[in-house]
Amino acid sequence: MQTKLVLLSLVSSAFAAGQYGQCGGRGFTGDTSCPSGWSCRYSNDFYSQCLPGAASTTTTRPPVTTTTTTTTRPPVTTTTAGCAANTLTVTPAPVTVTAPGNVVTITVTAATTTTTRTTSTTSAPVPTGKATFYSKCKQPNTLAMTFDDGPAGYHRKILDTANAAGAKVTFFTNGKLYNCIYDSAATLYEAYTTGHQVASHTWSHPDLTGLSDAGKTEEIVKVENALKKIIGAKPTYLRPPYGSSNDAVLTVAGGLGYRAVVNWDLDSQDWNGLTPAASLAQTSFTNADNSGHIILSHENYQSTVDTLLPNVIAWAKQKGWKLVTVGECLGEDPSLWYKDVGTPSTRDSTWVC
Numbered sequence: 004m005q006t007k008l009v010l011l012s013l014v015s016s017a018f019a020a021g022q023y024g025q026c027g028g029r030g031f032t033g034d035t036s037c038p039s040g041w042s043c044r045y046s047n048d049f050y051s052q053c054l055p056g057a058a059s060t061t062t063t064r065p066p067v068t069t070t071t072t073t074t075t076r077p078p079v080t081t082t083t084a085g086c087a088a089n090t091l092t093v094t095p096a097p098v099t100v101t102a103p104g105n106v107v108t109i110t111v112t113a114a115t116t117t118t119t120r121t122t123s124t125t126s127a128p129v130p131t132g133k134a135t136f137y138s139k140c141k142q143p144n145t146l147a148m149t150f151d152d153g154p155a156g157y158h159r160k161i162l163d164t165a166n167a168a169g170a171k172v173t174f175f176t177n178g179k180l181y182n183c184i185y186d187s188a189a190t191l192y193e194a195y196t197t198g199h200q201v202a203s204h205t206w207s208h209p210d211l212t213g214l215s216d217a218g219k220t221e222e223i224v225k226v227e228n229a230l231k232k233i234i235g236a237k238p239t240y241l242r243p244p245y246g247s248s249n250d251a252v253l254t255v256a257g258g259l260g261y262r263a264v265v266n267w268d269l270d271s272q273d274w275n276g277l278t279p280a281a282s283l284a285q286t287s288f289t290n291a292d293n294s295g296h297i298i299l300s301h302e303n304y305q306s307t308v309d310t311l312l313p314n315v316i317a318w319a320k321q322k323g324w325k326l327v328t329v330g331e332c333l334g335e336d337p338s339l340w341y342k343d344v345g346t347p348s349t350r351d352s353t354w355v356c
């Protein structure tokens with residue numbers, strides 16, 4: 004119980020319940036993420052929000068529909084070479100007749116060709132039409148702290164606090180929400196080069212499900228182009244604003260080379276402002292087993308930086324858990340977190356929001 008409390012005393016109550024009412028999506032643990040007296044109302048398979056009051060029968064999340072997509076691998080091509088039968092060559096020697104007796108010499112030469120059958124198997128590439136949706140870690144005993152909506156005021160302190168503790172975190176950064184991404188170039192580059200994960204939260208934080216495919220693409224490409232200049236690489240991980248996603252988002256993201264669309268299974272509710280009792284209620288499942296967790300938080304709240312992050316670090320240390328990036332908690336090699344990896348650019352007149 005004590006370990007719970009460490010994590011639970013996290014969040015400030017300075018911020019009123021607001022527009023970022025997020026409590027999960029497909030694969031989410033359930034309504035426990037909402038404060039006491041609130042309930043999680045289903046919006047779509049990827050997004051639900053906490054609203055005051057109990058869920059009514061018409062707003063309860065409907066059963067999750069599991070869609071199984073069967074992809075048939077193209078036939079394996081097998082090439083068989085050198086399958087000829089062994090050859091035996093018999094060459095009769097000339098028959099020599101010598102009186103008074105015949106002497107017949109027969110020389111039989113058996114030339115045997117041994118052929119080794121060779122088989123070449125060609126594996127067809129696995130189709131990668133969509134990014135994969137995640138909301139939970141795959142690695143046990145890991146916590147992936149994620150900071151959305153930056154760059155914002157506390158980016159530098161998050162980095163310093165995490166580095167001092169030997170922790171790795173993930174920044175899902177916007178291009179322009181609170182601040183302009185180019186104005187935080189140095190800390191983003193430092194985060195990237197020191198093993199934290201820098202990923203996309205879109206350029207301007209729209210609900211992607213409300214945009215056309217062209218609109219989705221623009222939001223994703225614009226921030227990755229900025230990151231290419233700043234850190235020298237483009238991310239392959241995306242967190243959709245408001246956790247709002249659907250098949251079209253996964254398809255557009257996948258088409259742009261994104262591997263992962265990532266929500267969370269533990270909402271710090273730093274955006275929502277909880278009493279300690281409400282925090283206790285919504286995070287109590289963290290001790291249920293050793294499953295890793297992806298924790299949603301935001302880098303624009305001082306309480307997140309001053310209270311939540313140190314408490315999570317302390318909790319992890321006490322429990323012997325690791326604070327890792329989202330990529331690590333999903334078991335993906337760091338080389339997969341980015342695409343188009345090169346070198347950063349020198350700041351020029353294009354570095355504007």
Ligand SMILES: [Zn+2]
Nearest residue numbers: 151152244245
């Ligand atoms: Zn956000």
